Amino acid sequence: MTSRNINSESPANRSLAEFDRKSGNRLERLLFNHRPAVLLLCLLATILLGVQATKVELKASFEKMIPTQHPYIFNYLEHQQELSGLGNALRIAVANRNGDIYDAHYLQMLQQLSDQIYLLPGIDRAYMKSLWTPATRWTAVTEDGLDGGPVIPDDYDGSERSLGELRRNVQLSNEIGQLVAFDQRSSIIYVPLLTRTIDGDAIDYNALSQELESLRARYAGDSIDIHITGFAKKVGDLIDGLQQILLFFALAIVITGGVLFAYTRCLRSTLLVVCCSLVAVVWQLGLLPLLGYHLDPYSVLVPFLVFAIGMSHGAQKMNGIMQDIGRGLHKLVAARHTFRRLFMAGVMALLSDAVGFAVLMFIEIPVIQDLAIAASVGVAVLIVTNLILLPVLLSYLGISATAAQRSLQDLREGQTPTDGMERHRVWRLLDGFTRQRWATACIAVAALLAVGGHLVGGNLKIGDLDPGAPELRSDSRYNLDDAFMNAHYGASSDVFAVMVTAPTGECARYDILRKVDALDWQLRTLPGVDSTNSLALLNRRMLVGLSEGSPKWYHLQPNQAMLNMVTAAAPRGLYNETCSLLTLYVYLADHKAETLTGLVEHVEAFAAANNTNDVQFMLAAGNAGIEAATNIVVDESNQKMLYWVYAVVILLCLITFRSWRATLCAVLPLMLTSILCEALMVALGIGVKVATLPVIALGVGIGVDYALYVMSMLLAFRRNGSSLSEAYYQALVSTGKVVMLTGVTLAIGVVTWLFSPIKFQADMGILLAFMFVWNMLGALILLPALAHFLLPEVRPLSSPKATGDAASTDDLSSGATQPG
Known part of the structure; x- marks a missing residue:
């Protein structure tokens, strides 16, 4: 009810006149007795952090995507300078649409493109390779012994003679299937990347991807086609696609704001909730550059989660104030009563959200740890913007009188001698779960779902389950390029490298090469x-070449002089300059979890049986080796993360409710949702990986919000003398309606991500929508069913009061977190 429509004798004015400004705890008095100062401080913070928010950057780092503390990655980083290109490299296939590669125009375009790429920042030029680089050579056995030279003849002039010589050199180069396609209609430009540019700056993958697209647009045409794969290009495509996140963010604002307005029919309070949630996002984005952080393809979705959480908590505060105003309280008194009643539950809920993010710090992958920090910062600012700033603003602006009266309609309908027969049919349905028959059936169904979900979830896989880049759509340009590579070359872009250390200068020792040879042959059968x-393997081939091509010499000769001679002419990619490190390359058909797991287990077993003080077989380098290490870390962190998040959520619930029975009622629905979420991932073919691992923890942290609000109010009404059915109904009309509202609304908001060109965003949208809905259903259905069996009748602190008067609201505010 607005101030201009009331007189000095109105109930609202009387409630304000009778209200003791010194009541409430110290925090409440500090905030509401100094409201102008609170608003001024928040305005200054918004302006300052809004300026900082313009400086936040969207970028990615290869090093932050890998578990740098894992032994495999430690081995790789220790020898990184000697393994150039085995961690972060681009493969650019240049195809001739009108013929094969032995075409003067094609070779001219290839040379120009190779020269352009050579000049890009961040390129490891010493190890770049194409048909035009001097390191690409051929060898042959002649009457005079071994002969060889660069694949492109020194006197190449584009004539038929030069092209014929090039064709012969390619056949002798052992590059068919590697640099040259099997059909010889395309060739590869292999581009390893440095960790940093010459200036010492981190590589800007978005800028590099745009440069590559510019070159593709310049050189591709009627006669030339270009295909590009590699981490840098994948990340560039991700960033390009994620720039559409602003569209989905705007859509989420419209959807959530529209549904909230449809519920309240009060424009100003709806705008306040939306604005306070947006202020939280601005503060979060402003704090990130101040703390030295930026957004990356995985944390860019965090601002939406912060907005979603803010809308959920803001709607609860607005609903409480709206009902108190409808009972006749002044808007300031209503804001203070709601603050008392819901602040502790809100803080505990946000702490649970923060825990869901904070446990991600246990996962030793920097990109996930950065996500955890960015999200934790966002949740921290929500305590100010949505638990403090919003009630203070509503204490000035209030709620429209029509909306306030409508909010009490369900409450009044339930106050009949027929025990709720005139209640809305939805509330009657939900109230049925507080009774033994429905409660028993609900728990039985939940138990069956838990057992079935556990059996299905047991098939949950770790890592990528699809070829190419599963983060992108299967029909994306990147995945089409990757499919081209796999179809036209001898191996995919997935390379697994085993490092073999030896005493300095002894890498060609026969006993060492014999072990490498044995592992080589074993891995080929996997x-x-x-x-x-x-x-x-090179020694085997060279011995055949030196023996007039006779295949009977295709074995490793126990002749050290011969081994030394071959090693001296071998390319440096197979061993380092000090001859203390050998590299065994394994080219894979894909990077699926089963492929990597089988390979890792075999190499580990071989290393355990053959490692000595002098010779060590170590894992792992190559993009597939790095992914294998990442899968191991994700697998180890998955259960550990859930244990930690549930342990802390249970502790927070115990602090909030001071009742182990109430805690069980709140936590068991969350556990069911986690089990069913894993089953859903199996059904949809989604593996547990860097992109999806955070969702599981977030679902628990965010999902407990609903249970905290419902259970806090249920316990408060129970202590006020209500039966379980009456208390649950009162909890429904006070907070349960908003739980239902926000659960469905937020699910609709994230479901829109299905239309994103980024598949991992679509996957996250499906999982988050599922968890929003199921956690909401758990709080509204399974929680009261469990309460029927777990929460005993309690003796009221005082005689029951009519639930519609102002005094009962104040009583509830002081008892919302007392033992149940």
Whole structure:
């Protein structure tokens, strides 16, 4: 009810006149007795942090995507300078649409493109390779012994003679299937990347991707087609696609704001909730650059989660104030009563959200740890913007009289001698779960769902389940390029490298090469392995070449002089300059979890049986080796993360409710949702990986919000003398309606992500929508069913009061977190 429509004798004015400004706890008095100062401080913070928010950057780092503390990655980083290109590299296939690569125009375009790429920042030029680089050579056995030279003849002039010589050199180069396609209609430009540019700056993958797209647009045409794969291009495409996140963010604002307005029919209070949630996002984005952080393809979705959480808590505060105003309280008194009643539940709920993010710090992958920090910052500012700023603003602006009266309609309908027969049919349905028959059936169904979900969830896989880049759509340009590579070359872009250390200068020792040779042959027989390459294999091939091509010499000669001679002419990619490190390359058909797991287990077993003080077989380098290490970390962190998040959520619930029975009622629905979420991931073919692992923890932290609000009010009404049915009904009309509202609204908001060109965003949208809805249903259905069996009748602190008067609201505010 607005101030201009009331007189000095109105109930609202009387409630204000009778209200003791010194009542409430110290925090409440500090905030509401100094409201102008609170608003001024928040305005200054919004302006300052809004300026800082313009400086936040969207970028990615290869090093932050890998678990740098894992032993495999530690081994790789220790030898990174000697393994150039085995961690972060681009493969650019240049195809001739009108013929094969032995075409003067094609070769001219290839040379120009290779030269342009050579000049890009961040390129490891010493290890770049194409048909035009001097390191691409051919070898042959002649009457005079071994002969060889660069694949492109020194006197190449584009004539038929030069092209014929090039064709012969390619056949002798052992590059068919590697740099040259099997059909010889395309060739690869292999581009390893440095960790940093010459200036010492981190590589800007978005800028590099745009440069590559510019080159593709310049050179591709009627005669030339270009295909690009590699981490840098994948991240660039992700960033490009994620720039559409602003569209989905705007859509979420419209949807949530529209549904909230449809519920309240009060424009100003709806705008206040939306604005306070947006202020939280601005503060979060402003704090990130101040703390030295930026957004990346995985944390860019965090601002939406912060907005979603803010809308959920803001709607609860607005609903409480709206009902108190409808009971006749002045808007300031209503704001203070709601603050008392819901502040502790809100803080505990936000702490639970923060826990869901904070436990991600246990996962030793920097990109996930950065996500945890960014999200924790967002949740921290929500305590100010939505638990403090919003009630203070509503204490000035209030709620429209029509909306306030409508909010009490359901409450009044339930106050009949027929025990709710005139209640809305939805509330009658939900109230049925507080009674034994429905409660028993509900718990039985939940138990069956838990058992079925557990059986299905047991098939949950770790890592990528699809070829190419699962973060992108299967029909994306990147995945089409990756499919081209796999179809036209001897192996996919997935390379797994085993490092073999030896005493300095002794990498060609026969006993060492014999072990490498044995592992080489064993790995060739594993599922998913296309081919291998090693110094031992080179020795076999060279011995055949030196023996007039006779295949009977295709074995490793126990002749040290011969081994030394071959090693001296071998390419440096197979061993380092000090001859203390050998590299065994394993080219894979894909990077699926089963392929990597089988390979890792075999190499680990071989290393355990063959490692000595002098010779060590170490894992792992190559993009597939790095992904194998990432999968191991994700697998180890998955259960550990859930244990931690549930342990802290249970502790917070115990502090809030001071009742182990109430805590069980709140936590068991969350556990059911977690089980069913894993089953859903199996059904949808979604593996647990860097992109999806955070969702599981977030679902628990965010999902407990609903249970905290419902259970806090239920316990408060129970202590006020109500039966379980009456208390649950009162909890429904006071907070349960908003739980239902926000659960459905937020699910609709994230479901829109299904239309994103980024598949992992679509996957996150499905999982978050599922968890929003199921956590909401758990709080409204399973929680009262469990309460029927777990919460005993309690003796009221005082005689029951009519639930519609102002005094009862104040009583509830002081008892919302007392033991149940």
